[in-house]
Amino acid sequence: MPWGCRRQQSGQGGLRTEAAAMASTADTTGQHVHTLLAAHSKRLVKLHPQVLEDRDPEPLHQMRVAMRRLRTCLIQFAPALDLPAGVSAQRLARSGRRLGLARDLDVLRERLDTRLLPRLSDAETRQLKPVFKRLKRERRDAQHELRSELHSGRYLKLLQALQGWLRDPSFTPLGEQPLSDWLPEWQWPWLGTLLLHPAWWLTDGTGAEEQELLHELRKGIKGARYRLENLQPASGDTALSWVERLKRAQELLGDLHDLAVLRDAIEQQLPQTLATQMPELHALLVEQQGSSWSGWRALAPHLLDPGERRQLLLGLLQDQANSSPQRATV
Template identity: 50%
Template structure:
């Protein structure tokens, strides 16, 4: 979980300080891009060593955040043809497959297998072996991508652009007068996603909503040093919504994988396993109905719109250090 954030004004009650007028839209975007590009370089050796799943997770998050920054601030940037969101997406998909298999294995090994009867636990061994084989193949593909000329050339172009960044006319303008546009762009269409209106925990629209929520989070967090502290509560709620929807998706994938590997109906051959999955799905669905219903209420939607449209800004405390990136 992400660390707690500032929940309001400081103890003196003073409003947030204005941001420095010197920083431009382009410079702010370039700082975000530079931060993630540097992280990609630092994480690559640890990912290729494959001794701990966490560096892979962090690499995946950095790729996503880099993609978000490039798309979000594209109107302010002049990038060479070799740098694009689509090129980064190719590698991100490789990391996604490996990470999803890591999550499935972790869920099985630490949360599911210890609670099952011996008979069902032993019968799941073929599924665990299949997941291990699938993960090995997925990692081989990922390692090839990370070592590929195409990916290394992309990183080289990013570093070269950062040495002499080029901006559009919008990119040269001060950031502060344009914060309203950047905030609105990050959230636009969020509550029009079909997933908000779904009544089926297996609806693919929920997975689409989760990805949209994640994009909104990343977009707002790219502006977070200059956001009203009240928005931190929204970021916390969006992270919780993302986690709940992610758990529902993982459980659905787990059920499908087990049914495919075991070649039988889990509810008949694995009653305890089936009961565990259904219980987790039911609990997760109830949590989503409560949180999703609250977030999409008229009053809350209007409150967010007002917050985005007419808030103070604050001065950043300084250059962010190397911290753990939240998914």
């Protein structure tokens, strides 16, 4: 069964900033979303040949993020968009999973190469040869599936339908409303659902059930962060401050997920437990897991603090008031 882990955070600030800057002059929700979708769609097309060449892992990483952001826009702003039948978040999700499998394997190898191997003895490094062989084989298979997906009629028709809509967009009545009048509604439902997730209250993250809950929470945090970023710069300083906090939370939970996946993958190749056969690697994994867990447990209560949550809600409302034009009353 292929291994899976999350991507590293890198190189996406420019993409977000560019899309947000282009959308900053939009008056209506529809205009704002159109600009975001156009930027992400352009990014996918530009990265397509580089991903197929597979000479550098970074274009795949960037394409995966662009696809995630595009899908998030389609979900978040669905009530404002009148899209053709061929364009949907569900259709895009399949292509995203193909990209994700290959990217996750790249991240796994990167973690081994940069954060673990330099601290292992030669004897323990040699014991990892079966792991590297399996990783190489699965990465080759994942690239084959990725190529098939990006060449498929299903994916190409989706892009064609989206680009056709971008040339002649259509919006619902809500999409014709001023963006500034609806900022809290476009943000708070996702944040409210996120803050009610049970994984915030876990005191131990080592069990399989706990790890799955934390993985779900990490995905929820990432989605909420993207949704807040989708409304910049109109949504103001409150949303921006929470974007940074959520990004840190996502990184910590991502580390925990990667370490759990890596441990399981390595132990599948060993006749004995990791602690028995490779004590150095076992100690490193325990050390890194402990550091990430301590960071997470320090951050989580701060995000859940009643005063912080209240300030978030009040801040979003104040940001709306600051961004809304003054309208004369009669």
